[in-house]
Amino acid sequence: MHTLADLAGVLRDLRRRHARRTGGAPLSYRELAAAAGWSHGIIGEYLAGRVLPPTDRFDVLVRLLGASPTEQGALATARDRVEETRRQALAAAPVGPVPHQLPAEVSGFTGRQQELATLDTLLDPAAQGESGPASAVVVTAVAGTAGVGKTTLALRWAHRSADRFPDGQLYLDLRGYDPDRPIEPAGALATLLGGLGVSATDLPTDLAGRAALYRTLLSGRRMLVVLDNAATPDQVRPLLPGTATCRTVVTSRDSLAGLVARDGARRLDLDLLTTAEAVALLRTLVGERVDAEPVAAADLADRCARLPLALRIAAERAVATPGRRLADLADDLRDEANRLDLLAVAGDPRAALRGVFSWSHRHLPRAAARAFDLLGLHPGRDIDVAALAALADCDAATARASLDRLAEAHLVTPAGPAPDGEPGWRMHDLLRAYAVERAGRLPDARAALGRLLDHYSHRARGAARALFPHDRAAGDDGARFDAPGAPTSPEAAGAWLDGQRANLVAVATHAAEHGWPEHAVALSTALWRYLEVGGRYQDALAVHAGAARAARTPSAKAHVLTNLGSTHWSLGDHRTARRCFDRSLAAFRAAGDPAGQARALARLALVYERLGDYPQSLEHLKAALAGYRQTGNRHGVGTQLLNLGALQRRLGDLAAAVARQREAAEIFADLGDRRLLGYSLGNLGATESERGEHDAALQHLDEALAACLATGDRGGEGSAHAALGAAYARMGRHEEAAGHLDRALTIAAAIGEASLRMEALNTLGESWTARGRPTDAIGVHRAAQDLAKRNGDRYEHARALNGLAAAFAATGRPEEAESSRRRARAIYRKLGVPEPVEAPPTVNTGRR
Numbered sequence: 001m002h003t004l005a006d007l008a009g010v011l012r013d014l015r016r017r018h019a020r021r022t023g024g025a026p027l028s029y030r031e032l033a034a035a036a037g038w039s040h041g042i043i044g045e046y047l048a049g050r051v052l053p054p055t056d057r058f059d060v061l062v063r064l065l066g067a068s069p070t071e072q073g074a075l076a077t078a079r080d081r082v083e084e085t086r087r088q089a090l091a092a093a094p095v096g097p098v099p100h101q102l103p104a105e106v107s108g109f110t111g112r113q114q115e116l117a118t119l120d121t122l123l124d125p126a127a128q129g130e131s132g133p134a135s136a137v138v139v140t141a142v143a144g145t146a147g148v149g150k151t152t153l154a155l156r157w158a159h160r161s162a163d164r165f166p167d168g169q170l171y172l173d174l175r176g177y178d179p180d181r182p183i184e185p186a187g188a189l190a191t192l193l194g195g196l197g198v199s200a201t202d203l204p205t206d207l208a209g210r211a212a213l214y215r216t217l218l219s220g221r222r223m224l225v226v227l228d229n230a231a232t233p234d235q236v237r238p239l240l241p242g243t244a245t246c247r248t249v250v251t252s253r254d255s256l257a258g259l260v261a262r263d264g265a266r267r268l269d270l271d272l273l274t275t276a277e278a279v280a281l282l283r284t285l286v287g288e289r290v291d292a293e294p295v296a297a298a299d300l301a302d303r304c305a306r307l308p309l310a311l312r313i314a315a316e317r318a319v320a321t322p323g324r325r326l327a328d329l330a331d332d333l334r335d336e337a338n339r340l341d342l343l344a345v346a347g348d349p350r351a352a353l354r355g356v357f358s359w360s361h362r363h364l365p366r367a368a369a370r371a372f373d374l375l376g377l378h379p380g381r382d383i384d385v386a387a388l389a390a391l392a393d394c395d396a397a398t399a400r401a402s403l404d405r406l407a408e409a410h411l412v413t414p415a416g417p418a419p420d421g422e423p424g425w426r427m428h429d430l431l432r433a434y435a436v437e438r439a440g441r442l443p444d445a446r447a448a449l450g451r452l453l454d455h456y457s458h459r460a461r462g463a464a465r466a467l468f469p470h471d472r473a474a475g476d477d478g479a480r481f482d483a484p485g486a487p488t489s490p491e492a493a494g495a496w497l498d499g500q501r502a503n504l505v506a507v508a509t510h511a512a513e514h515g516w517p518e519h520a521v522a523l524s525t526a527l528w529r530y531l532e533v534g535g536r537y538q539d540a541l542a543v544h545a546g547a548a549r550a551a552r553t554p555s556a557k558a559h560v561l562t563n564l565g566s567t568h569w570s571l572g573d574h575r576t577a578r579r580c581f582d583r584s585l586a587a588f589r590a591a592g593d594p595a596g597q598a599r600a601l602a603r604l605a606l607v608y609e610r611l612g613d614y615p616q617s618l619e620h621l622k623a624a625l626a627g628y629r630q631t632g633n634r635h636g637v638g639t640q641l642l643n644l645g646a647l648q649r650r651l652g653d654l655a656a657a658v659a660r661q662r663e664a665a666e667i668f669a670d671l672g673d674r675r676l677l678g679y680s681l682g683n684l685g686a687t688e689s690e691r692g693e694h695d696a697a698l699q700h701l702d703e704a705l706a707a708c709l710a711t712g713d714r715g716g717e718g719s720a721h722a723a724l725g726a727a728y729a730r731m732g733r734h735e736e737a738a739g740h741l742d743r744a745l746t747i748a749a750a751i752g753e754a755s756l757r758m759e760a761l762n763t764l765g766e767s768w769t770a771r772g773r774p775t776d777a778i779g780v781h782r783a784a785q786d787l788a789k790r791n792g793d794r795y796e797h798a799r800a801l802n803g804l805a806a807a808f809a810a811t812g813r814p815e816e817a818e819s820s821r822r823r824a825r826a827i828y829r830k831l832g833v834p835e836p837v838e839a840p841p842t843v844n845t846g847r848r
Contacts, residue, residue, distance in 0.1 A: 462486020678707025
């Protein structure tokens with residue numbers, strides 16, 4: 001018994017014998033099917049000898065037909081012998097047609113040279129020996145997000161390498177993420193075996209039999225197998241050749257980690273195109289219009305998230321409207337809400353990004369799918385475990401598992417480690433647009449967003465307290481936003497705030513614009529000092545201006561107006577700052593809030609100093625000092641002594657200035673506030689330098705610089721460099737002065753600190769003149785003069801004119817020198833300050 005026909009004959013004989021023994025008619029196909037639970041059609045195929053029953057079914061069938069246990073064992077052996085004979089016959093048969101099943105390449109392939117080279121290294125048989133060593137990489141998984149070009153890359157490499165596989169190329173789309181049902185491994189093997197010349201009648205019926213035959217037919221051959229759009233490792237594993245002479249490329253939106261771990265596959269993660277590659281693809285598809293509008297082309301590439309599928313759809317729209325500018329098309333895509341509608345091809349759901357993304361989404365487990373939807377509520381670009389836990393109202397382990405699953409599906413990508421050691425994640429703009437759409441349909445969206453805003457408000461408040469433990473801003477209620485999880489050490493707090501800054505700004509502005517006034521005000525209150533100390537003035541403007549618009553109570557509005565005015569002051573917009581402080585002071589007075597009044601008065605004093613109204617500045621400083629003493633705020637008392645000493649130095653009362661700065665330094669040293677101790681020592685050193693006490697001045701200024709560096713105060717660091725530059729210039733050490741002044745100017749440019757820039761420019765100009773380079777001095781003094789005019793800083797304006805007078809005189813331009821000197825004297829007289837004889841000192845840039 002060696003053939004399938006022989007085996008079928010034995011089964012028919014058993015059926016007839018069973019009828020004789022029972023005295024009835026032979027069991028019908030339907031009766032056998034009902035007893036076995038199979039279809040009656042397959043029973044007919046087995047008994048006719050057209051299909052070999054799988055081992056488990058064969059055992060059931062012979063028992064139903066009345067075979068004894070001894071007969072069952074003999075028949076099972078006979079069945080296995082038939083199957084082995086069939087395999088040997090197929091293997092020995094002449095090789096059928098060499099399959100060339102690769103689909104056509106997508107036109108306009110651009111870029112990906114590094115990825116193609118990686119595939120060459122991993123999969124090229126010639127590079128690994130003629131037959132491929134046993135240790136060769138025979139399976140490579142190309143993984144990446146939907147639309148990133150995985151299939152395009154795989155087919156590009158396969159066509160380019162086809163001649164390296166003389167026995168042919170097999171291709172199969174496994175439809176792992178299609179709207180249609182994915183192909184099961186048994187069906188996939190039937191298709192692949194068909195490509196190898198196996199007829200339907202010779203096809204084993206079970207998965208194991210088909211996989212064994214597939215491996216047998218590929219054994220020793222040099223073939224390429226491309227398995228496209230796989231969903232899981234289990235879908236792929238039975239389709240892998242068993243020989244090192246074949247190579248397999250698998251594409252998937254999943255990371256296929258199991259295939260890497262168990263089957264030795266190597267994964268190539270395909271990222272978005274670079275901007276240059278994205279523009280090159282547009283140029284290939286659209287033509288010369290890309291070169292005519294290079295900026296618009298780059299903008300269009302960014303709007304498409306540098307995703308190849310999106311770029312091709314956008315290119316098709318551009319080609320369909322040849323008279324339209326690329327800039328207009330990019331503008332159309334600027335609106336995130338409509339972007340997915342525009343990136344679609346009518347009548348072809350497989351070319352519509354929304355549909356493509358939805359196929360990935362529907363394959364997610366429920367928790368991960370909900371996590372993806374919730375991410376659409378996040379106003380920022382990056383997410384971490386703690387933020388997702390807040391959104392989803394779950395524990396950290398559950399949130400981490402969901403993010404890991406989204407990463408495996410390439411729906412989020414790593415954004416670098418978070419300050420607390422947890423990885424951060426982000427999604428590209430088009431996936432984000434899809435997440436925002438889905439988030440809009442969540443029934444509990446507002447509750448989830450409220451939890452997220454609470455999370456950031458809690459932690460920002462806790463971090464601010466850890467970083468500035470002595471700095472209690474008015475309006476800090478001390479309880480509403482306290483919660484576990486906030487960083488407690490200054491180092492951890494600073495790291496968390498730095499890492500989350502972009503998210504915090506996005507969350508604060510979103511809260512202000514979408515009906516969460518309490519959170520907008522809370523974040524303004526929590527972040528104001530951190531943003532100010534770090535010189536992050538544009539972020540501060542966004543946070544505080546939004547909170548000022550959103551605030552619903554007079555007290556809340558007063559607090560955030562003080563924060564907003566402080567930012568305008570730092571940026572040199574003193575008139576706007578004064579309007580903010582005037583409004584906040586009036587509100588605090590109406591509310592009977594002495595702590596708020598003291599803070600607003602202190603800030604107004606700094607504005608009046610910059611505007612040259614020294615009597616008003618002095619009056620407000622004394623009122624603020626009295627207010628802080630009344631409320632028992634010793635830290636506030638120290639800040640006003642610091643600012644009072646700086647004003648006294650400006651007015652020429654150097655002895656009083658020294659006394660005030662020493663008193664302030666003692667307070668801050670006692671409180672342990674190293675940052676403001678540094679400010680006090682810096683102002684003390686600047687005053688000592690002006691008095692000619694150079695050794696003491698340099699010591700205190702070096703200590704001030706070290707304190708500002710240690711506490712991350714960028715404005716204070718720049719001010720210390722500027723004061724050191726002035727001190728070294730007075731000592732005639734101009735090379736050292738120039739180094740410090742260059743550093744001060746670099747910091748001023750980085751943070752947008754206008755006052756620091758004016759002061760450093762004027763000091764540098766004075767140093768240039770003293771060094772015999774008056775022509776260079778003229779340029780920097782004019783730059784300082786222009787800034788002073790714009791910002792209303794009359795003292796620095798006079799100082800620039802005085803410096804120009806000296807430079808003009810040194811270049812033989814006496815009339816211009818005299819004109820500049822007269823104008824400078826007039827301003828100094830109106831200000832009521834002594835006219836400088838030598839290089840004047842820089843002024844205080846403290847922020848209280």
